[in-house]
Amino acid sequence: MPEITEWRDRLWRYRLVGSKCLSCGARYYPPRNSSCIKCGGELVDVELPRRGKLLSYTVIYQAPGIYRFASPYIVGFIELEDGTRLFAMLTDVELDEVKVGMEVEATFRKLYTYGDSGHIVYGIKFRPLVT
Amino acid sequence: MKPVNGVGIFGYGAYIPRYIIENSSIASVWGKLSTPIKSKTFPSYDEDSLTIAYEACRIALESSGAPRDKIGAIYIGSESKPYAVKPSGTVLVDALGLSRNILSADFEFACKAGTEAIQAVSGLIASGMIEFGIAIGTDTSQGRPGDELEYTAAAGGAAFVLSRASNGVVAEIEASNSYVSDTPDFWRRSGEKYPRHLYRFTGEPAYFHHIITSVKHFFEEYGYSPRDFDYAIFHQPNSKFPQRVAKMLGFTMDQIRPGLLSPIIGNTYSGATLVGLAATLDVSKPGDRILLASFGSGAGSDAFSFVVTDLIEERRAKPPLKSFLERLVTKDYSTYVRYRGKLWV
Amino acid sequence: MDNNVVVVGYGMVRVGEYWYKDIVSIGVEAAESALEAAGNPDIDAFYVGSALSSALGIQGNVGLHIADEIGLDDFIVETISSGGVSSGLAFINGLHYLASRHGYVLVGGVEKTSDNLPTEVSEAVLVDLDRRVMKYSGLTEAGLAAILARLYMERYGVDRSKITQISVLDHENAVDNPYAMFRKAVTLDMALSSPIVADPLTIFDVSPYGDGAAFLVLTTKDRAIEDGLRYVEVAGYGFARNRVPINYREDILSFRATAKAVGDALGSAGISLDDLDIIELFDSYSISGLLALEGIGVCESGSSANEFSRGMFRRGMRPSINTFGGLKARGYPIGATTAYQISEAVIRLLSDSDDYSTALIHSMTGFDDEALAIILRRGGLNA
Numbered sequence: 001m002p003e004i005t006e007w008r009d010r011l012w013r014y015r016l017v018g019s020k021c022l023s024c025g026a027r028y029y030p031p032r033n034s035s036c037i038k039c040g041g042e043l044v045d046v047e048l049p050r051r052g053k054l055l056s057y058t059v060i061y062q063a064p065g066i067y068r069f070a071s072p073y074i075v076g077f078i079e080l081e082d083g084t085r086l087f088a089m090l091t092d093v094e095l096d097e098v099k100v101g102m103e104v105e106a107t108f109r110k111l112y113t114y115g116d117s118g119h120i121v122y123g124i125k126f127r128p129l130v131t
Numbered sequence: 132m133k134p135v136n137g138v139g140i141f142g143y144g145a146y147i148p149r150y151i152i153e154n155s156s157i158a159s160v161w162g163k164l165s166t167p168i169k170s171k172t173f174p175s176y177d178e179d180s181l182t183i184a185y186e187a188c189r190i191a192l193e194s195s196g197a198p199r200d201k202i203g204a205i206y207i208g209s210e211s212k213p214y215a216v217k218p219s220g221t222v223l224v225d226a227l228g229l230s231r232n233i234l235s236a237d238f239e240f241a242c243k244a245g246t247e248a249i250q251a252v253s254g255l256i257a258s259g260m261i262e263f264g265i266a267i268g269t270d271t272s273q274g275r276p277g278d279e280l281e282y283t284a285a286a287g288g289a290a291f292v293l294s295r296a297s298n299g300v301v302a303e304i305e306a307s308n309s310y311v312s313d314t315p316d317f318w319r320r321s322g323e324k325y326p327r328h329l330y331r332f333t334g335e336p337a338y339f340h341h342i343i344t345s346v347k348h349f350f351e352e353y354g355y356s357p358r359d360f361d362y363a364i365f366h367q368p369n370s371k372f373p374q375r376v377a378k379m380l381g382f383t384m385d386q387i388r389p390g391l392l393s394p395i396i397g398n399t400y401s402g403a404t405l406v407g408l409a410a411t412l413d414v415s416k417p418g419d420r421i422l423l424a425s426f427g428s429g430a431g432s433d434a435f436s437f438v439v440t441d442l443i444e445e446r447r448a449k450p451p452l453k454s455f456l457e458r459l460v461t462k463d464y465s466t467y468v469r470y471r472g473k474l475w476v
Numbered sequence: 477m478d479n480n481v482v483v484v485g486y487g488m489v490r491v492g493e494y495w496y497k498d499i500v501s502i503g504v505e506a507a508e509s510a511l512e513a514a515g516n517p518d519i520d521a522f523y524v525g526s527a528l529s530s531a532l533g534i535q536g537n538v539g540l541h542i543a544d545e546i547g548l549d550d551f552i553v554e555t556i557s558s559g560g561v562s563s564g565l566a567f568i569n570g571l572h573y574l575a576s577r578h579g580y581v582l583v584g585g586v587e588k589t590s591d592n593l594p595t596e597v598s599e600a601v602l603v604d605l606d607r608r609v610m611k612y613s614g615l616t617e618a619g620l621a622a623i624l625a626r627l628y629m630e631r632y633g634v635d636r637s638k639i640t641q642i643s644v645l646d647h648e649n650a651v652d653n654p655y656a657m658f659r660k661a662v663t664l665d666m667a668l669s670s671p672i673v674a675d676p677l678t679i680f681d682v683s684p685y686g687d688g689a690a691f692l693v694l695t696t697k698d699r700a701i702e703d704g705l706r707y708v709e710v711a712g713y714g715f716a717r718n719r720v721p722i723n724y725r726e727d728i729l730s731f732r733a734t735a736k737a738v739g740d741a742l743g744s745a746g747i748s749l750d751d752l753d754i755i756e757l758f759d760s761y762s763i764s765g766l767l768a769l770e771g772i773g774v775c776e777s778g779s780s781a782n783e784f785s786r787g788m789f790r791r792g793m794r795p796s797i798n799t800f801g802g803l804k805a806r807g808y809p810i811g812a813t814t815a816y817q818i819s820e821a822v823i824r825l826l827s828d829s830d831d832y833s834t835a836l837i838h839s840m841t842g843f844d845d846e847a848l849a850i851i852l853r854r855g856g857l858n859a
Contacts, residue, residue, distance in 0.1 A: 065595045
């Protein structure tokens with residue numbers, strides 16, 4: 001029952017929650033369970049900044065089953081304003097609009113579902129900044 | 132209905148999806164000669180009424196700085212809930228980081244569920260039961276391929292954080308009322324994918340009768356006339372109806388212009404009047420009075436009067452609706468049916 | 477290394493699609509041919525790597541079932557599931573066994589990918605990477621490779637076409653390899669104009685999964701000499717791990733586990749990079765091969781793609797890379813891959829016609845998530 005794992009992950013997945021080291025300030029997304037990799041310091045959950053820039057990306061043409069309906073889609077390697085780096089799907093962007101270096105912001109979207117009768121899994125995606 | 136204690140809009144936000152399809156594009160597939168609007172929005176494959184509600188709420192909360200731990204109710208008006216059984220509000224509570232000690236329910240009254248939610252939240256605040264509450268109108272409405280509704284059924288939503296007027300609001304709710312009757316102009320049976328409707332019967336005995344009765348009663352009860360209002364927003368299932376009902380009630384085109392979005396974005400159902408209200412607040416000035424009259428099939432109409440305060444200048448929605456209108460991208464019918472999931476019917 | 481373990485036999489099946497054979501039967505075929513090459517010794521321990529046989533629901537504990545078929549009783553059997561290094565760790569277990577005991581050990585790996593949908597195989601591979609990162613981002617393993625490739629191109633100003641030259645070399649080297657999945661040379665233009673898997677990477681940047689089984693017979697040097705067997709010496713090895721998920725790393729283009737593992741392997745063999753004649757590189761994706769080669773230290777960061785484009789690393793050059801086709805052309809039978817890499821190096825080091833005496837085998841899971849390095853050295857030819 002993947003729904004249970006997905007439920008357990010929902011808060012950090014919905015709210016862009018990462019870990020922050022109380023000693024050295026290092027950030028991690030997704031959050032880590034134990035201590036800071038860099039200094040061994042204690043970690044606390046923190047909501048990460050929602051804006052960042054695109055460091056790299058790909059367009060997925062051969063998608064896993066749960067994402068096949070979305071193919072081709074873009075997955076970005078993003079650096080948030082605080083330096084945290086993460087992977088997330090990009091949305092509301094055309095294939096010819098995506099550029100390395102573009103400003104992006106977090107949005108809340110359906111990620112995938114288990115068929116018409118199954119659970120809907122929501123989470124963070126990123127879109128070009130709307131101001 | 133006049134709250135005994137002052138209640139108003141603390142913050143607001145509206146959202147529409149990025150994609151639009153032109154009516155001509157739908158007409159070219161189904162061979163129709165005249166169409167009701169220019170274009171309409173439709174949700175991306177990863178959007179639904181809940182994600183639209185989330186976006187509108189986030190804008191409302193962030194633009195106003197409303198205290199998330201003090202929100203005592205979240206009511207979502209929609210006729211396109213992602214689940215038939217499983218509340219949308221609980222997802223929003225966890226996604227937005229609201230207090231879990233909160234009233235949460237999904238409202239359904241065709242296109243007027245959102246204004247119904249505003250009235251319910253207002254009552255809770257005016258009675259002192261809660262201090263802040265969120266009311267949302269959001270939809271990704273359905274139209275059977277080739278049906279009249281397919282030309283207009285659109286996606287969008289708006290969210291309003293309401294609070295006691297004493298907390299400082301951007302617009303105070305002066306009064307509202309509601310008028311309903313059993314009128315079968317439009318419905319969707321349980322388990323059905325697409326709604327049905329009675330064509331021209333949706334006009335005079337449904338839309339016009341209910342809005343006109345509701346607004347006239349509102350004017351009589353509280354002593355208003357069209358001249359008292361700087362702006363007015365009427366439910367907008369197409370381009371023609373809201374303009375005609377405005378004229379019938381004595382409003383001018385200038386009064387309805389900022390809130391009349393249906394020609395470009397279509398009918399966003401529960402979102403329609405509320406997205407119009409948000410767009411009007413985006414351009415209104417302190418002291419402006421705004422009339423809003425929603426319509427929900429089945430049928431009923433809620434009428435409201437809002438008065439804008441000085442706080443509007445510092446709490447306008449960021450981004451405003453204009454930013455979303457400026458990023459629209461036109462798609463063809465094949466992309467539209469794919470994103471709407473119609474290929475898997 | 478002082479325990480003097482040697483390789484005295486190898487056996488492989490051609491990597492491909494075995495519609496008429498199941499996972500156990502291809503495992504048995506490769507294992508029996510390895511045993512035969514070593515003069516059918518009695519086996520004391522059997523270590524089998526298989527990354528996905530359980531995950532894909534094909535056959536759990538596959539080592540036990542192969543052991544039963546080859547009719548050997550009363551010895552240790554262990555099935556190891558650690559992605560691309562599964563059979564490499566089986567090999568390391570064999571070294572450890574022989575460090576304290578004598579006798580013969582059979583090690584290797586087996587994988588069956590053709591009985592499942594390609595998406596089922598890629599999803600099983602994804603589960604080995606960070607579940608949360610991959611599943612919620614829609615990223616695939618090839619997608620991650622593509623993100624690395626674009627970052628590499630941007631950072632070092634490398635032209636897209638140069639990324640794929642390593643795959644062209646793989647295909648050139650596989651033409652005469654009877655065990656290779658694809659034995660056809662390709663041009664760079666063909667590779668670049670092939671269907672895109674994850675932009676900017678095409679199917680020629682992505683090594684193909686395939687069915688495969690490869691086994692090696694290990695023993696101690698003294699025993700090999702006593703039994704009159706030709707052998708290749710295991711001169712050293714190293715193993716290291718990088719941070720997962722990959723976005724936690726300071727620099728995702730830096731394959732530091734590879735660097736550490738290779739450094740340790742060279743150290744334990746008492747040699748330097750300059751001594752290497754052959755490198756069997758784990759190029760599950762073109763970009764992984766390039767970054768691994770830079771991690772090993774053969775090329776400066778950002779320069780490996782240019783080196784391949786200059787025509788370096790062909791057979792006969794020092795070092796020669798992927799002399800039997802690498803993962804791209806020989807094929808990528810996931811958990812059996814390292815055993816193929818080792819077998820290929822053994823063939824070269826036993827050959828009288830090749831002038832190779834030292835080989836590095838580099839193997840990985842994911843993108844430097846785990847890295848294994850093994851040094852083999854030409855041993856006694858006429859013992």
